[in-house]
Amino acid sequence: MEQELIARFREIVGAKHAITDQALISPYLLEERGLFHGKTRLLLRPSSCAEVSSIMQLASKTRTPIVPQGGNTGLVGGQQPDEKGGSILLSMERLNKIRVMNLEGNFVVVEAGVILRDLQKKVGELGRFFPLSLASEGSCQIGGNLSSNAGGAAVLAYGNVRDLCLGLEVVLPDGRILDDLRFVKKDNTGYDLKNLFIGAEGTLGVITAAVLKIFPKIKGKAVALVGLYSLAKALEFLSLAQEYGGGMLTSFELMGNLSLQMALDYKMCEKSPFQQKHEWYVLMNISSLQGNDEALSILNIILEEALKNTVIEDAVVAQSLNQQDFFWQLRESISSAQKLAGGSIKHDIAVPPASIPDFIAEAALIVEDIAPGARVVCFGHMGDGNLHYNVTQPVGVDTTAFLQLWSKMNHRIHSLVMDYKGTFSAEHGIGQLKREELRSFKSSVALDIMQEIKKILDPLGIMNPGKVL
């Protein structure tokens, strides 16, 4: 990249925000899992949609690739430039204004660089609730959430971020601004363009702002940890919990006995709340707009009905906020415990909930075939059919050799998932990591349409190249 070109981009955002010092750039190139090692000579930090538009106009004119980046928390390399270093990194962090808070309309208008937790807090202070909730919420940004169609813990009741978005402002690869910031839930005026940009991982344009739905505040919560006879019974229990809980059932997390045991073995948490071991566990939340009493009463109705009909084996209701936290800590410490148990091959998959028992039985055969003795640590958002199907190395084998089975294992597990009309990327997207899988598993008709859409919106191929397609 020539100095003259850098100077022209610098003019748009100001010297302070056109960064070439590699020491300052390096945090933006750090990728948590160490899978990607992108390079760039220039980091731009625009502060407005107009600046982003000017950047894209110049990028178009000069055919300079642009890689948009939010909080840099993505897990598939979508926010990282390639190793050649010819792309400009576009950080959205300074577009961080909340433009509108509309309580009666239950919506907010926020810029792409707003950090998720900041939005949750601001909305909460006004007596409303923004349900998107992710492990990375302290640093991830709304623009990144939208570009990757983030899921998280509240999808069961509130949907993915796609379902929370009413409208977008997008800068197209040629610098044109698509202003589709509608403030209404109903709008049937032509093709739905916003959903094209949501989940496109920055390959079709740069999302600069969005209209997002907000919700009434949750006033009470009840949490239970439930021991189950079998996976089939877990399914029955899910149906029952939904029948009585409806939208108040905000979490329904499945954990295999081995998941819980690992958390306990590695002292990630204290002793199990159960006297007796169970094959499977469910951690569930009931949320109420009225208060804790109502949440508890609904939870008790569900548990009593389930115990009466031997749908569940045992249940422990959290008796305090501390105990609620402890139950969730059990669930959330599984990943860390798994790290201590050796290398793991991971899958971000979903199948229809009803297919989970069959899927798990068949997947176990694949695992045993490829890596005899490997340990399946399976847990996840059962209500969405979204499982973290993780395969931890057998005790005592070489970790590097085991991890070399990653692609082979992924591919066979993903093939099985597709047989169930499920997905090989439920939450994290494609980025750089799953491009091959996309080519293998997506229908050629869908791939063709995607390619054609990419071509009309980004004919020069400068928008986050090498990602998704």
Next chain:
Amino acid sequence: MEQELIARFREIVGAKHAITDQALISPYLLEERGLFHGKTRLLLRPSSCAEVSSIMQLASKTRTPIVPQGGNTGLVGGQQPDEKGGSILLSMERLNKIRVMNLEGNFVVVEAGVILRDLQKKVGELGRFFPLSLASEGSCQIGGNLSSNAGGAAVLAYGNVRDLCLGLEVVLPDGRILDDLRFVKKDNTGYDLKNLFIGAEGTLGVITAAVLKIFPKIKGKAVALVGLYSLAKALEFLSLAQEYGGGMLTSFELMGNLSLQMALDYKMCEKSPFQQKHEWYVLMNISSLQGNDEALSILNIILEEALKNTVIEDAVVAQSLNQQDFFWQLRESISSAQKLAGGSIKHDIAVPPASIPDFIAEAALIVEDIAPGARVVCFGHMGDGNLHYNVTQPVGVDTTAFLQLWSKMNHRIHSLVMDYKGTFSAEHGIGQLKREELRSFKSSVALDIMQEIKKILDPLGIMNPGKVL
């Protein structure tokens, strides 16, 4: 259209389902409001996706325009061929199978020709609930619902049909089949294509099947009719009802005094349940998964809180199913009463709920300017900001002369709506009726992208020509 071409299409669906007899075709060409007078020489009634694919292949080869039609209940002429008669009408009524019912996964897979009420019933028999509900539900079809992104009475709690759809099967204009029938709520594998076809009014392809979400059964309902001091108070009341009702608040319908009065004046229903007149009324439903007791208890909490804080003036809670029906009859008879009061110019608009008071005040000035003495009959889904802003002729003037003000009135009201970041077609779409409005009010960037998308999917322009764009 030559006989030879008709014969080739006939071969695909069989003689019985390739109809040229105008007497048999005429019901399909009937358009309820008499605004459109389409013609065709051939009606095809395929029974499978494969047949639709063969039809589109042949249509492509021979450049024959195809107009897909569901239950023929659309209000903007989207399902009607033009008057030249060169298009083939493609009725989806024989693609009427429910392919899959999956209760644990809370989804069904249905073909495009399934009638909405049939689906509601089948799902209900299995102890689940499909929330889409429209005045035309006895004859409208799922494919048409999806193609027009239908809204209706349950949007407040469940969203538009777009929000209820997990995946689609679509035949493209060239006959290729896009099989995107995913059975999972989370799927982040490339661009979201399904939302492109939902709401495209059959101009990008023919939807042949869909995966739709289903929900736990509603076990109880409470209904109240509420008298309000002012529109500003109606807003306050909406916030309060959402705060305590959340997802259980399934309807929140606004009615102006004149709307109710017309229904009473024309004896569409018996006397008002109120002693005293109010400026505005709200009809609200609380739905419960537990039963009537819970619904009533939540409704009472809301009403007591609102009365205590003088947010509302008066409220009547329906004491029986009969009275619930009577309250809804009041609401639903407004349109019929309005017909008896003379000609009306109608608007299917939405603005953010918080802007409703300002919008109504400003719109009244426009009405008075264009048609002094005209009567505003305003009612609708206030929770969604979606109003039927209908303008009934002044008493005693010539109806035809008044109706000639339609475009002028529409255009100025729609301009006002756009100032509020609202929409000039909240529910009904564009079809033939609102193409000019689309050109006036949609941004040129959005229109350009739509045109380009149309071009890549339907380069020959054979797919429902003359609609939307």
